[in-house]
Amino acid sequence: MNRTAPRPYADAGTIGVALGVVLFTSFVVAGRGLGASGAFAAAAGSVLDRVAPNAIASDPTLADRLPAGIPISGSWIVIEIIGVFIGGALSAWLAGRWQERHAPLSAMRVMRAGIGGALMGLGARLAYGCTSGLALSGGALLATGAWLFIPVTFGTAILVTFLARSRESPVP
Amino acid sequence: MSAMTTVATAIPIGIAFGFLLERSGLGDPRVILGQLVLRDFTVIRVMFGAIVTAMLLVVLGSALGWIDVASIAMPPTDLGAQALGGVIFGGGFALAALCPGTACVAAASGRRDGVVAVLGIFLGTLATPVLWPALGTAALAAPREGATLPVDLGLPAWTVVLAITMLGIAASMIARRVEHPTEGVWWHLRAVEAGALVLALGFAVAEGGSASEAPSVDALTLAAWIKEGRAGLRIIDVRDGLDSTTYMIPGASAVPLVRIASVTAKPGETIVLYSDGGAHAARAWERLRARGVSDGRVLRDGMAAWEDEVLAPRAPAVASDSAQRRYQRARALSLWFGGKPSLEPASGAKPPASARAKRRRNTC
Numbered sequence: 001m002n003r004t005a006p007r008p009y010a011d012a013g014t015i016g017v018a019l020g021v022v023l024f025t026s027f028v029v030a031g032r033g034l035g036a037s038g039a040f041a042a043a044a045g046s047v048l049d050r051v052a053p054n055a056i057a058s059d060p061t062l063a064d065r066l067p068a069g070i071p072i073s074g075s076w077i078v079i080e081i082i083g084v085f086i087g088g089a090l091s092a093w094l095a096g097r098w099q100e101r102h103a104p105l106s107a108m109r110v111m112r113a114g115i116g117g118a119l120m121g122l123g124a125r126l127a128y129g130c131t132s133g134l135a136l137s138g139g140a141l142l143a144t145g146a147w148l149f150i151p152v153t154f155g156t157a158i159l160v161t162f163l164a165r166s167r168e169s170p171v172p
Numbered sequence: 173m174s175a176m177t178t179v180a181t182a183i184p185i186g187i188a189f190g191f192l193l194e195r196s197g198l199g200d201p202r203v204i205l206g207q208l209v210l211r212d213f214t215v216i217r218v219m220f221g222a223i224v225t226a227m228l229l230v231v232l233g234s235a236l237g238w239i240d241v242a243s244i245a246m247p248p249t250d251l252g253a254q255a256l257g258g259v260i261f262g263g264g265f266a267l268a269a270l271c272p273g274t275a276c277v278a279a280a281s282g283r284r285d286g287v288v289a290v291l292g293i294f295l296g297t298l299a300t301p302v303l304w305p306a307l308g309t310a311a312l313a314a315p316r317e318g319a320t321l322p323v324d325l326g327l328p329a330w331t332v333v334l335a336i337t338m339l340g341i342a343a344s345m346i347a348r349r350v351e352h353p354t355e356g357v358w359w360h361l362r363a364v365e366a367g368a369l370v371l372a373l374g375f376a377v378a379e380g381g382s383a384s385e386a387p388s389v390d391a392l393t394l395a396a397w398i399k400e401g402r403a404g405l406r407i408i409d410v411r412d413g414l415d416s417t418t419y420m421i422p423g424a425s426a427v428p429l430v431r432i433a434s435v436t437a438k439p440g441e442t443i444v445l446y447s448d449g450g451a452h453a454a455r456a457w458e459r460l461r462a463r464g465v466s467d468g469r470v471l472r473d474g475m476a477a478w479e480d481e482v483l484a485p486r487a488p489a490v491a492s493d494s495a496q497r498r499y500q501r502a503r504a505l506s507l508w509f510g511g512k513p514s515l516e517p518a519s520g521a522k523p524p525a526s527a528r529a530k531r532r533r534n535t536c
Binding site for chain 1: 178186187188190191210214220225241265291293344
């Protein structure tokens with residue numbers, strides 16, 4: 001494998017169709033779509049259930065969004081996310097893309113990733129899902145909420161990017 | 173789902189998901205940032221490609237009777253929460269240039285900002301109960317389960333499926349135009365796009381044809397059938413969330429839409445389905461027809477029509493003989509059902525059509 005020249009990324013249209021087939025397979029064999037933030041909700045819910053059980057149980061709008069009291073070892077979406085890590089690592093390694101990403105990152109980039117991640121964690125709970133569970137899976141099932149979330153999320157993200165763009169690139 | 177089935181389905185599906193995200197470059201914040209500055213359209217193309225493909229496979233699978241869409245778990249709809257959540261999420265998405273799924277892929281492929289984003293998502297989720305009151309969540313309404321665009325917009329499913337398919341193809345063409353401005357033929361249909369369009373059009377022809385129009389019965393006829401004790405008449409209320417205080421048409425039994433497949437018809441039985449407006453009842457009729465129930469009907473304009481025409485009929489504004497005869501018939505039925513017929517002809521005799529349509533859309 002040539003470490004200095006990683007393979008180029010695959011055609012987006014082809015990957016889109018392949019991902020659609022995977023999503024449909026998930027609908028059929030698991031009775032649910034793909035997801036990501038749901039796994040974080042299951043993990044955080046089980047932590048909160050031990051630390052402060054009343055914090056969730058006392059508010060039905062929270063209990064609806066943070067599953068508590070369910071062992072995460074048997075949670076479909078937690079196991080699926082473990083698969084996502086394996087698949088992502090496998091693809092990066094096969095394409096020779098693993099090494100290049102050890103480049104040093106600026107403190108600003110790391111801060112943006114952390115704060116951005118925290119905002120996504122909160123926003124996804126409020127919206128009942130993220131770009132995977134709500135936009136992708138809900139969108140394919142014509143869920144009304146998904147088709148509101150898609151333009152709002154991308155519209156906000158594009159707007160914030162244009163407003164916050166500094167002279168230096170935010171991603172090295 | 174047993175523990176074995178959970179692992180046996182979740183692991184391969186997760187691996188395929190992560191593999192494809194990394195393959196397309198979505199585990200790379202530079203690619204996502206390229207989308208947010210509208211230079212690289214990988215994110216939109218992968219997302220729309222996947223949504224349109226899965227949507228059309230679901231349409232095809234349920235048309236052929238392979239899958240039951242009602243059995244697939246679907247995110248609920250709460251427009252206020254999802255708009256605010258979308259703004260907060262979108263801001264985080266712009267800062268991190270990663271979303272939760274792609275952050276996992278970035279971390280797995282060795283990017284340290286991916287690892288930090290994953291930690292951030294977990295901490296943000298963990299802090300949700302603390303931040304909850306600050307978001308004005310006291311005003312949150314109960315989410316609507318299973319709300320879909322066709323029902324909420326009052327449109328047939330095929331129009332929404334066709335519109336989304338065409339939107340996806342248009343997005344893909346615009347992406348090609350922006351990414352390869354010198355390429356002359358960006359507007360041509362790729363084979364897979366042509367295939368998607370053919371599928372969506374095929375669905376439109378199959379569904380839009382008059383064959384799938386549910387036979388209906390109007391409220392006064394149904395009232396007369398009940399009064400005369402018509403043989404084999406069975407009335408089913410398919411509204412969600414009924415309780416003991418909800419008014420139901422006399423003799424009706426409650427079977428919510430999700431359980432309608434459990435209904436079986438006896439020979440010679442006429443099943444009349446009703447909901448608030450009629451959209452739920454029409455879907456229930458489609459499911460019953462798919463299960464071989466031949467004499468199913470939908471109460472035209474549902475509970476709204478029952479209230480207007482049977483429970484509270486109004487005298488006609490124009491006192492023609494036929495209108496008077498119709499009112500007298502309605503009045504007699506109304507009194508029999510304990511309704512309150514009004515002799516006062518309102519200026520329009522009926523509430524404005526827009527108000528009726530709006531109520532229908534809100535409730536059904």
